[in-house]
Amino acid sequence: MQLQVHDGVVVVKLGGELGHHEVETIRNEIEAELERTGHRGLVMSFRDIDFVDSSALGLILGRYRTVTERHGRMALCEVNESLARLFELSGLRRILPVTATVDEALQLVREG
């Protein structure tokens, strides 16, 4: 996982496996970064993930809760086919924007 800050927005680039075992550390690191920087915008990129299950949905919805509690905005990007299918099944797209690139996601988050 890579954490960066772009112009007041925290950008998380996820890679590897996103199952129950893996998401716990990821959650803690994102929460710590939001806390440390005080930023309210969050972009999550899934470009380098090899495996995903419903644990990723929990991770995303949990961060959405944190960000909206702080009146911030969040967007997702670079979603592969497997994750897109999980979004479809869960209706997550009705809550969160999904874009093709990090730049588009950043733009959406900044507009708010």
Place this chain on the structure above:
Amino acid sequence: MMNRELQTKVAVDNYLRLQFPAQSENESLARVAVASFAAQLDPTMEQLTELKTAVSEAVTNAIIHGYVDSPGEVRIECAIHQGVVEVVIEDDGVGIEDIEQARQPLYTSRPELERSGMGITIMENFVDELVIESIPEHGTKVRMRKRMAPVLDGQ
């Protein structure tokens, strides 16, 4: 003809059994092992990903819901018969009181763990057949079946 013989060969029955302590470190190993076993049927990447995801959901459920993060054992049995893979994931945990409720999309008994309540819905969508049997205080058995290879003539 050659091809036909090869296909007949892969339809021969085979099985794999796994048992391991209910620790989250083992989730990855379990789903990878089952997917590797099923790969002998020469499925598409999509079929394999679907099976792996469904197994991951059931194993995770055994660990976090069945044993509620206390010690226990998860057992998996996989078998192949005529191009269909059957996977049974079993725990001796707390069991499910109301299976209908558990199957509802977005229902979770552990929202504090950031569970999404989509695990069983994903399993239902990713395999051809899903049967959940559970006895409260005794455990849960999830049986899934998925066709991984085309139906051959004369089967």
